[in-house]
Amino acid sequence: MHVAMIGTGYVGLVSGACFADFGHIVTCIDKDASKIERLRAGGIPIYEPGLDKLVADNVRAGRLFFDTDPAEAVRTADAVFIAVGTPSRRGDGHADLSYVYAAAEEIAGLVDGFTVVVTKSTVPVGTGDEIDAIIKRVRPDADVAVVSNPEFLREGAAIEDFKRPDRVVVGAHDPRAEAVMRELYRPLFLNETPILFTGRRTSELIKYAANAFLALKITFINEIANLCEAVGADVQQVARGIGLDNRIGGKFLHAGPGYGGSCFPKDTLALVRTARDAGTPVELIETTVKVNDARKKAMSRKVIGAINGKDLTGKTVGVLGLTFKPNTDDMRDAPSLDIVPALQAAGAQVQAFDPEAHEARQMLPDVAFKNDPYAVAQGADALVIITEWDQFRALDLDRIKPLMNKPVLIDLRNIYKPDDVRASGFAYTGIGRG
Template sequence: MPHADKGQTTLRIVVVGAGYVGLVSGACLAALGHEVTVVDRDVARVAALRDGIIPIHEPGLDVLVAAQAAAGRLAFSTELSASVPGAEAVFLCVGTPPRPEDGHADMRHVMEAAAEVGRSLDGFTAIVVKSTVPVGTGEEIEARLQALGRPAAFAVVSNPEFLREGAAIDDFMRPDRIVVGTQDARALALMEAIYRPLTEAGAPLVATSRRGAEMIKYAANCFLALKITYINEIANLCEEVGADVEDVARGIGLDPRIGERFLKAGPGFGGSCFPKDMLALMKTAQDHGVPLRSVETAVAVNDARKGEMVRKIIRAAGGSVAGKTIAILGLTFKAGTDDMRSAASLVILPQLMRHGARLRAHDPAGMAQAAPLLPGVAMAPSAMDALAGADLAVILTEWPDFAALDWRAAAATMAAPVLVDLRNLLDPAHARACGLAYHSIGRPLRDAAPAAATPLAAE
């Protein structure tokens, strides 16, 4: 992992927001050798962080936070106005959820944080926007701060994050690129100093305008979502023509013009970024009279995908799930996180219950977050507890724990050994050998047949 050497410039940095992006960024900036204070208005969260309690599930984050706090490079506070004076850079890492009324990014928290920072400046400071914000936000923040009439000099910089939940520390410390949007020479030099341990290790720094950096973030996320949408539709066709989408994805992914990442068929994309960023970009495009038909279609296809998965589960159950117990393996939007934002489970499970199914679920990390969002779903302490006596099982999140299960033993405990694998986590031949009637995504329909005869019809 890149780290600061003895010649590295130590800078004083404030990070506003102790959520996912803020906490990961703060800990990693401290690991680069800087003195970092993470500020959040949530008193309970800050108190927990001071006690070493991490409020999110992110592999390795607890160890990193503890190490940087022990080294005296990472602190937590609820007082933003008291933390800003003396800081060379203030990173804004607050949420920008979609507004319910129109899908635009809700900028209230960003603007409130920026105004409080502006009122506390006492010397040249880079105000670094790491939150995902619409194009032109940097100019709006700058104008608002100038209107405060403060004498201290400042520069507003766009520095979008590209963190994957479950791999965020590695993404920060070994980035594909670091995007910095500013035309202020002093601010650019400061950002180069902040990230020098990473650039010296080979990470490219892309210097562009603020609007360019803001656009890069949205364009990148929407393109990745397009790839997921595309492979999901190809998976549907593969099932009908007898091809295997896993082979197809590998065959096209080896083309360097395409790339293998984000070509994994499944129940559709979710999480904190793709859904809201696509809506925000669509709204920005509509406001400027520029249609983004590919993005609009991808949003519609992804929304419809959840209903397709419900119908697939019902077909695997013989045409009806009424009165049947279904074991749900995985609730979070992806493995490696406890994040439930836009998770497929939030759409698929309520629909199954409306069809009369009884649901029993297990997730290695997300049950505490999922329980209040999914009333009526029983939470099981283990995957095997969820499977015992079930009429059907569904793998909804690609946790490695589920691939490692003793599926022969699991099939023996189920009332009917039927598995719908919406993540293609298992090898079809292995699943059939375990006695499962196995249904997956984008694979030939013959793969549903178990090795031994079963009264349940294969899909």
Template sequence: MRIAMIGAGYVGLVSGACFSDFGHQVVCVDTDTAKVEALNNGEIPIFEPGLDELVAQNRKQGRLSFVGDIGQAARDADVIFIAVGTPSRRGDGHADLSYVYAAAKDITASLKKFTVIVTKSTVPVGTGDEVETIIREARPDAEFAVVSNPEFLREGAAIRDFKHPDRIVIGTSDERARRVMSEVYRPLHLNASPILYTDRRTAELTKYAANSFLATKVTFINEIADLAEKVGANVQDVARGIGLDNRIGMKFLHAGPGFGGSCFPKDTMALIKTAQDNESPVRIVETVVAVNDQRKRAMARKVANAFGGNLRGKAVAVLGVTFKPNTDDMRDAPSIPLITALQDMGAEIRVYDPVGMEQARRVFENVTFCDSPYECAKACHALVIVTEWEQFRALDLKALSATMATPVVVDLRNIYSPEDVTRSGLLYCGVGRPQPAAY
């Protein structure tokens, strides 16, 4: 099939590349001419494992191309995906749908045959209705159907998630559109990927409900971790004890510094606003957002507590600044409020991240950027592990102990056992575990 993907950002680029790998003809459209030129030169603007090879292979086979003008791409397409950004609107927290509606308007002049228009962007309930109205008012003669097909991709594992999804949600009441979407995803039938067909509004709500529920699991185990520290329990064992219950499951029960990234913060807030607008508040999700916001900055107090509450003049090494491993995404990363709070307490900050250094330089001021974990830790009073990169899981702990001014490790991801760290001569502070006395 011929597919036009409007938006060559994270979702659009990954989806377009994967659809082309299925054998479809895909044209990705983006208004950022510099990005289009870079993509046509083989430069990938985001870090996602395997994406550069996937794009290069399908460009070489002639199944994937990048353009700046929507006209020809939309005219030839059987399916047009809208995969533009929907960031939180400044000032009120609602999803900013201006890019979605602009894309809908840009499509109208190019519709020449029956076309399925799919919102792949994460959008509030009712957005598909508005997209349909925009197109219908501009082109009452056009044959089209608007479908909701939310994405469920994890940064760092997006290609696998796309090709081996837990489910595919398709929201439409149009039988022709259903047949077209079935053909789009036909290559996944061999993987027995379940396709849930529902109405458009239900599909839109499903995306927000899924992310908000996962965010709730993260926040729940973080609060249990705080309680575990107070009573002398181990949150990892608690998580395993409850996660082995199939009704609960193990995923998203890892205590840490709070959730971040491009999805959970904005999607939970958008769901809250939608609920408020419809006079049906989601109190649990409201609490999740409030607790998570407080937690990120509170992690700085955990570092300070290792020194009796005083960080004035202390040098702190921060390992990992992206919101999760295998991405360079810094959006709403827990490292940002953490480092800001540490600086407010008078600490000097050194930073290292395997992939996110370029993005970090755009975010942080008055920090020292280092080329390795060991350079980062040199002469520091504390080493803080913020992002659980694999590169940090097997550090030479004795070498760290020898190079640091004071041997304190604050492991906000619990990637080390306290016994291994203390055996190497370091003071260990984890999350949701019994805490040592101050250094």
């Protein structure tokens, strides 16, 4: 089948490359000429493990193309995917749908014959109805079916998630559109992937409900971690104890400095606004947003308390990991964006290392960036782990200790055993380990 993918951001590029790998002919389209030029030259504008090879293989095979002009790709497409950004709108938390609606207008003027227009971007309930109305207004004669097909990709594992998903959700009202979507995802039938066909509004809400529930799980275990610290319990054992219950499950029960990234912060806010507009507030999610924002700020106080509990003037703090999670360069709503400036405001000099620090260098210009964890430890009064990259999981503590002014390790991801760290002569602070 022929696919046009409008938007070459994280979702669009990964989805387009994976559809091409399924055997479809895919053109990824973006108005940013420099990005398209880079992709044509073999460059990848985002960091995602395995994506560079996937793109190169499918370009070489003649299945994946890049263009700034959507006309030909949309005209010949069986399905046109809208995969543009939907950031939080300033001031009110609503999703900014201006890019989605602009894409719909452009698509309307270009389609030829029956075409399925698929919303891959994360959008509030009712957006598909508005896209349908826009296309009918711009092009009353267009034979188009608007479909919702939300993405459930984890940054750092997106290719695996696309090719071996837990489920595929499709919101459609036209049997012809269902047939097209079944054909697009036919390679997944071999893996017996559940494909759930629903109404369009239901599909749109599934995406928000899923992300809100996962954000709620993270926030819940972080609150339990606070309680563990107060009463002398271990949050990791609590998480394991409740996670073994199949009704609860162990995923997303890892205490830390709070959630961030491209999805949870904006999607929880958008769901809160949608629910309020509908007259049915989701108070659990409102509280989740408030608690998570407060937690990121509380982490800097935790670090300061573990160093000396007060002013950090003259102190050097080494930070390991700045991205919101491992295996990505994404800095959107990363906890480090709250923690690092707070440490600097307390007087500390901050030096840091992250394996994919491209965005971090732009967003944290006053940080001294180093080339490895041991250079970060040099002359530091404390070492803080914010992001749990694999290469931080087996540091040589005996090598690190003499490099530091004071052997203090603050582990905001609980990747070390406290007794092992203390046996190496360090003062250790973790999360929820009373």
